[in-house]
């Protein structure tokens with residue numbers, strides 16, 4: 505069976521790989537000249553199995569209200585006239601209900617644990633190199649009240665099979681000595697030793713090379729302009745246009761949609777509505793000039809919603825979430841708090857003048873649960889909507905989709921799509 509995967513970010517390339525391993529003949533199409541040019545280009549680098557809680561949780565509405573109108577707010581809603589934005593916002597509020605947040609957290613945790621296993625197996629199988637570090641993630645708390653909840657959080661994570669332990673300030677410093685200039689501001693931490701970090705772009709591109717070695721056809725620089733429906737409603741082909749304006753139709757026995765935030769636009773003409781909206785985030789990648797002062801353990805600042813990962817001779821610092829449509833322009837006032845965070849935490853380590861800023865659009869569902877499985881249209885499958893955790897969940901989601909397409913049931917307690 506021939507499967508055409510639409511999109512070559514983390515989701516699309518991992519999907520192509522696991523499908524090829526499951527015996528499918530695979531093709532891949534993307535509008536960019538190579539893999540991982542959009543949201544998978546410069547994310548926070550974290551394999552954050554220890555962070556299954558979605559943004560949509562009971563405390564979110566209060567925080568968003570508190571941060572309204574503040575340019576440096578970690579979570580920012582810029583209201584527009586776009587009905588899709590308001591629909592998504594209303595669903596987000598629904599997902600903040602305690603029962604929904606508990607259900608979503610459990611599902612994400614199950615998929616994240618399985619995804620971690622798939623990633624480690626893949627790394628062993630292929631020997632991929634992508635500046636990976638298996639040193640865990642240390643969650644930092646600057647607020648005593650937040651740190652006071654760390655024990656309960658560790659217990660909740662353990663119930664999902666995720667190891668995590670609260671750490672005093674001294675224990676945080678023992679784990680990551682580079683934090684010492686900032687230690688007096690820390691209330692404590694929560695350490696998840698099973699987490700990892702690494703460069704998602706390098707990973708995706710290395711895996712795309714492996715996909716091409718399987719004999720898959722990779723169609724670069726081809727924009728998907730429409731999905732063509734057969735008279736019986738099934739998908740019969742994908743219309744593409746290359747950079748010279750030439751058009752063609754690519755046909756396969758099945759199609760998998762992995763187009764990030766742009767998927768809903770292509771499905772709308774078919775009468776399919778996906779609850780995915782772009783949530784913009786920023787990162788800066790800063791050269792390290794004094795390696796002994798730069799962290800090796802990946803960090804999550806829980807109070808500021810900022811993450812950082814060591815990627816070889818660079819530090820990647822990422823954060824902020826903004827509901828602002830498809831605008832990927834870099835706003836200096838949104839980058840400034842991320843740079844300030846880096847310079848106050850690691851004042852000696854970094855060449856801030858050499859920092860490169862980037863913005864990307866997380867393809868987010870309101871509850872942060874990706875859409876994985878059969879769509880309502882025959883021959884069309886989905887593996888998309890991974891929001892804040894697309895790197896963490898990539899291998900597990902793709903492996904699960906390959907099993908679903910083989911007619912198998914993945915061994916993960918996750919609400920895979922079964923419609924159609």
Ligand SMILES: Cc1cc2nc3c(=O)[nH]c(=O)nc-3n(C[C@H](O)[C@H](O)[C@H](O)COP(=O)(O)OP(=O)(O)OC[C@H]3O[C@@H](n4cnc5c(N)ncnc54)[C@H](O)[C@@H]3O)c2cc1C
Nearest residue numbers: 511513514515535543544548550728764785893894895896
């Ligand atoms: C600031 C920031 C920090 C993050 N940090 C982390 C982190 O630390 N850990 C984590 O797990 N996740 C993180 N994420 C989330 C993660 O990066 C995303 O969930 C993931 O990259 C999404 O991958 P994707 O393949 O779905 O989308 P994309 O990477 O955007 O891939 C979609 C692909 O589809 C292609 N495409 C789109 N439209 C068309 C079209 N019409 N025709 C042809 N091709 C098309 C694009 O070119 C692109 O290659 C972060 C995200 C951001 C923005």
